[in-house]
Amino acid sequence: MDFLDYLENKAHCSVNTRNQRLAALKSFSSYVIRTNPEYIDNFNQILNIKVKRTETKIVPYLTTEGIKLLLSAPNIHSHNGLRDTAILSLMYESGCRVQELIDLKVEDLFFQNTDVVRLHGKGNKIRLVPISRNCSNIIKKYINISSKNLESNNFLFTNHSKKQFTRAGIAYLLNKYEKIARKQDPTLFTVKVHPHVLRHSKAMHLLENGVNLIYIRDFLGHESVTTTEIYAKCNPELKRKYLSQNSKLIEEDLVEYNRNEKDELLKWLKHNIL
Structure with a gap:
């Protein structure tokens, strides 16, 4: 002690x-x-020593409008801008961790009927995550203009030195585009944006759209659904939605008493309680 x-x-x-x-x-x-x-x-x-209680931290995340503004910040008409758009899009779409992103190789992408990315998570655990057609189109375009430098066993994203990105490098890019997006609409960026915020945002948006926590757990690669439950606890919009739904059910179930029923109830209360 x-x-x-x-x-x-x-x-x-x-x-x-x-x-x-x-x-x-x-x-x-x-x-x-x-x-x-x-x-x-x-x-x-x-x-028998008990752990000390800690305050529940608020999970920082962006709204869908904030994500859209952030993804529109890079200049897609330049090679680096297209690369950065692909990075940000894939981080959000797949909900991947930073290390999972920078470890990605070209061979980890599968463009089929359902486009899928293969992520190598903690403990060498592999999971397949679907991505949207818009996201895959951005990545395809980036691969096409980078085809001279990309082979199937090459890292998908490289820095200006043609080397694998570092975690600090990804954080730098995100910070750069957050500043651009924040200038356009600061009200959408009330939290400090770091790489994990995109992962939190994806989880929150899935939850708000009614996706079961079990599927979100598998999507994020969590060991236990208990870890995933933090998103349900910290989402005020979700709480408001459920409270609103339940209040409607209560209002629908309310039954008005007629005058005789009210008089009989008052008599019973006086007799049995007063």
Whole structure:
């Protein structure tokens, strides 16, 4: 407990960091109990330490109007502008992580009846994600004008040095186009836009359109639907929609009492309660 207090009060670590360290200590404690049961009383005390509650963070995301404005910011008539449009479009359409994007190779795209991108996620897990026809057309156009430098085993997106993008490079591009879009309509950019915001935005928009959380979990590559549930908890528009629907049901079920029924109810209340 002194160690956990030190992390928070002297090392100025966040509550999340404190809880992560505690999780590591609990994992070690479980191991010791299995291998050296004579210490069970000591290490059970560690297992009984409760994690500290943290405030639920608001998930930052853009509206569909904000996404449209952001995607229109690059100049698609230049090679780099078309590349950047393809990057932003694919990040939003597939809901991919930054590392998944920069690891993409040309051979990971499948243009068929349903256009699909193959993403290599955490733990070397692979998932196939469908993309819209508009997004695939942008990518096809980018591949066509870059065909001299692209082979099937090449990275799909490269920087000005013809090398694989870095996470910082993608963040720089996004920041560049956010500034352009923000100047046109600052009301659509009330959150700080970073690469993961596009992933959050896609999840929120799927949820708002009635897509089941199970499908969104698989789409995003989450291990558990519990991780995906944060989008349902943090979406005010979704809450408003469901509250509105339920209020209509309540109004439809309201039954007006006639005068005799009201008098009988008042008599019963006076007799049994007053």
